[in-house]
Amino acid sequence: MPTIVSVDDSTVPGEGSSRLLLLVSSDNKHIVVEEDIMSRSRFISKQVEGFEATSQRHAILLPFSSFVLNKVIEYCSHYRGYYLLEDDPDAAPPGRSPVREWDQEFLDVDRNMLLRIIKAAHYLEIKSLVGSCARAIADMIRGKTTEEMREILGVENDFTPEEEHSPSSKCTG
Amino acid sequence: MGLDFPSLPADVSVMLLETLPGRDILACGATCRRLRSLVTDSVSLQYAIELFACGMLDGPRGPQSLSIPDRLDRLRRFTAAWEQLQWTNRVMLSHFVGFRPCYDLSGDMLALTRADGLDLMVSRQFSSELRGIDEHHIVFAVPGSSRLSNFQVSLDQDLLFFKELLPGNSLRLHSRSLLTGETHPLAYISDVTNAAAYIHDICGDFLLETSYLDGPALSQLRLRNLKTGLVSKNGMPQDHKRAIFLDKHHILSVGPHIWGLANLSCLVLLPAPKPTRCRPRVAASTPILPTV
Numbered sequence: 001m002p003t004i005v006s007v008d009d010s011t012v013p014g015e016g017s018s019r020l021l022l023l024v025s026s027d028n029k030h031i032v033v034e035e036d037i038m039s040r041s042r043f044i045s046k047q048v049e050g051f052e053a054t055s056q057r058h059a060i061l062l063p064f065s066s067f068v069l070n071k072v073i074e075y076c077s078h079y080r081g082y083y084l085l086e087d088d089p090d091a092a093p094p095g096r097s098p099v100r101e102w103d104q105e106f107l108d109v110d111r112n113m114l115l116r117i118i119k120a121a122h123y124l125e126i127k128s129l130v131g132s133c134a135r136a137i138a139d140m141i142r143g144k145t146t147e148e149m150r151e152i153l154g155v156e157n158d159f160t161p162e163e164e165h166s167p168s169s170k171c172t173g
Numbered sequence: 174m175g176l177d178f179p180s181l182p183a184d185v186s187v188m189l190l191e192t193l194p195g196r197d198i199l200a201c202g203a204t205c206r207r208l209r210s211l212v213t214d215s216v217s218l219q220y221a222i223e224l225f226a227c228g229m230l231d232g233p234r235g236p237q238s239l240s241i242p243d244r245l246d247r248l249r250r251f252t253a254a255w256e257q258l259q260w261t262n263r264v265m266l267s268h269f270v271g272f273r274p275c276y277d278l279s280g281d282m283l284a285l286t287r288a289d290g291l292d293l294m295v296s297r298q299f300s301s302e303l304r305g306i307d308e309h310h311i312v313f314a315v316p317g318s319s320r321l322s323n324f325q326v327s328l329d330q331d332l333l334f335f336k337e338l339l340p341g342n343s344l345r346l347h348s349r350s351l352l353t354g355e356t357h358p359l360a361y362i363s364d365v366t367n368a369a370a371y372i373h374d375i376c377g378d379f380l381l382e383t384s385y386l387d388g389p390a391l392s393q394l395r396l397r398n399l400k401t402g403l404v405s406k407n408g409m410p411q412d413h414k415r416a417i418f419l420d421k422h423h424i425l426s427v428g429p430h431i432w433g434l435a436n437l438s439c440l441v442l443l444p445a446p447k448p449t450r451c452r453p454r455v456a457a458s459t460p461i462l463p464t465v
Contacts, residue, residue, distance in 0.1 A: 146201075159209075
C-alpha cells in the first residue's frame, strides 16, 4: 500500500460528474486524470469509494514511474466507457482468445516495459490489461524450447543435474 | 535482455502460462526451480499438462460445470484406469438367454439377435459412470433376425443400421432408432440391392457401400446420403475391394496385396459432399426423436 498524502481540496478540483484524481508516481510526478477514465482499475475505484466514505480526497501514491503510469492511462483512456468482458469480476480467465488488435499495437514495446506495464496493471487491478499483457508475453515463448525460454524470461538454470531430468508433472513420469 | 519473469506475482504468471498449450507449460516448468514449483503447485497448469499428455481437449466451462480440481481428479482417475485395465466381475445377462451377439457396436452398444429363429433383436446400452449414462436395453422385432449382419451405429443420430440377407442373393438395408426399435424417422434408405460381397459403412449423413464381384471391373463403391438417398459418388480405385470411413472427409480403400504388402489408399472428400436435398429440410425445432 502506498502512503496516502493529504492534499488540499483545491489541488483536486471537482468538476461536475467527471471529477479529477491526482496520481503521484514513484518518480514524484503529479498526474491529474479524470476519475471515470481510471474507473477500470479496481484499486482506484476502491480508493475513490474510500474518499466518498470519508468525504476527504487524497492524492494516490503509486509505486511505479510516470512513464509506466502514462502508458496505463493511455490504455484506460482508449477504453473509456467501454465494457470489457475480462474486467467483469466473475469472468473466467481470458484463456486462448487472441489479443485485441489495438492492444497488440499498444503492447508493441520492449520486454522490460511490457513487464512493468503488467506489474502496474496487476497493482491497479485492471484485469483486461493484465490479461492482454500476459497473452503478449505468452506469445513470445509459445513453441520455444526450454533454453530459448530461459533467454526470453531471464531465468537461470538452477537445477542440479538429477533435478533437471525429473519431471515437472506426474503424468510425464 | 530477459524479462525478469520471476519478479511477476505468482497469480499473474499462472494466468500467463494457462494461455499456453501443455507442451509449452512443460517446457517452461523445466527452465528453473521457481517456475517448476509454480507449474507443479498450480492445479490448473497440471490439468492443462495432463490434458495435453492424453491428447484431450477441455470441455466447455460454465457456472454449472465442474471445477478445475474436479476435472483434474476425474482425468487422473480416467488415465489411471486405462493403465490398469481389469476384468470387471462377470455380469450374467439372464433375460438374454437364447440371444446370440451379432456384432459389437460402437459406444457401449451391443446388438443381439435370437439364435432360435424368433425374430427379436435387443440393443443394449451399457452404463457409463464417467459419462453419466444409465444401462438400458430395448427389444424389438426384426423379421429374419438370423440373417442380419454388418451393424453400424451412430449414437448421435440415434441410428442403428444393418443389412438383412434375403433369399436369392439380394439384401435389404434397415435403419432403426436405437431407442425405440422403430424404423428411423429420418433415414430414408431401405432398398434391396445385390448382395454379392456387399459391405457398408456410415458416417454422419453418408452411407458408403462397396460390393466386390469377381471381376475387378465389377467392384463398386458408392457414396449415398442416408436421408435423401442421393448418390454423390460412384467408382473405386482399380482393383480395390473394400472401403471404410476414416472420418467425415477420408475414406480408406483396400486394394489387392502387392508383393505381400497391404495396398491401401486414402480417398479424400474435399470439400465435404453436400448433395442438394430432395425433401424439405427438417426445421431445427422439430423433434427428431419420437417420444419414448
